[in-house]
Amino acid sequence: MPKSTALSFEGTVDRNAPTLINSVYSERFFHDMRSEALEDQIEHVLVNRKEFDTDMMRIIEKLKQSDEYVRVFDDCFKKLDGEKLNGHTIAFAISAYVSSLRGFNSEFDKYVRGEQAHIDDAVRKGFNLFMGKAVCGTCHFAPVFNGTVPPRYEESESEVLGVAENPYAKHQVVDPDLGRGVARLKEQSDFNRYAFKTPTVRNVALTAPYMHNGAYKTLEDVMDFYNKGGGEGFGIHLDNQTLPFDSLSLNKQEINDIVAFMKSLTDTTGMTSVPVRLPSFSNVALNNRKVGGEY
Helix, strand or coil, X not given: CXXXXXXXXXCECCCCCCCCCCCCCCCCECCCCCECCHHHHHHHHHHCCCCCCCCHHHHHHHHCCCHHHHHHHHHHCCCCCCCCCCXXXXXXXXXXXHHCCCCCCCHHHHHHCCCCCCCCHHHHHHHHHHHCCCCHHHCCECCCCECECCCCCCCECEXXXXXXXXXXXXXXXXXXXXXXXXXXXXXXXXXXXXXXXXXXXXXXXXCCCECCCCXXXXXXXXXXXXXXXXXXXXXXXXXXXXXXXXCCCCCHHHHHHHHHHHHCCCCCCCCCCCCCCCCCCCCHHHHCCCCCCCC
């Protein structure tokens, strides 16, 4: 789906949901980079009318209705003074789980580590194009292939691409979401208007549709967008576009090779299972919730 269903089926949330796998390898979070810590994300989600529409106190009260949840928090945070089940420990537990979702065991990873002798020629060519002629690697930095900048990996970048509201329309217009330009007061400037975090392209074969608004249906469509110079190449004129305006001059075979390389970065090893059961509640409605969720 371009955007996830909102609470109570009232439309959708505002942006496309990015992958959680390898998200820990960033220094800023959300598409608009408004959060500086993985632990801080939960507060934004809890109070959002389209997501949880609640607050941390109500979450704590609900979890305390489960003796099992209270017990596992007590066991996990033994060295912490006071009540172990609180807003900080909940945020820490969720961020610890998200941090565990790390995928570096793709076909490409095995090849470059010398664990397999061969890889498809299209993948090899695609990697060289990604890091060379197509200049993808100047924004999607190896080895995570996201916007976290080497060699210290202490800063995550955003870019202004000129993403269309509907890339399949005859006359394209920029998506109205201002992104980083309105996310944080101290970063509200013309320079940051329409700026969005540079995501990882690992597992990108599994995360269609693409861009912050989920408007681009295929990787080939995304590559066509970049190949023609971003928004500028489609009649969207932004003075602060950070993507070079000129064409990459990639032919169809070269685009196919880059897509083949990106698809070779797929790895969800150990990250697709669900628990056998969830902690129990005395409340029947809560105790009958579906493992993995249902909406």
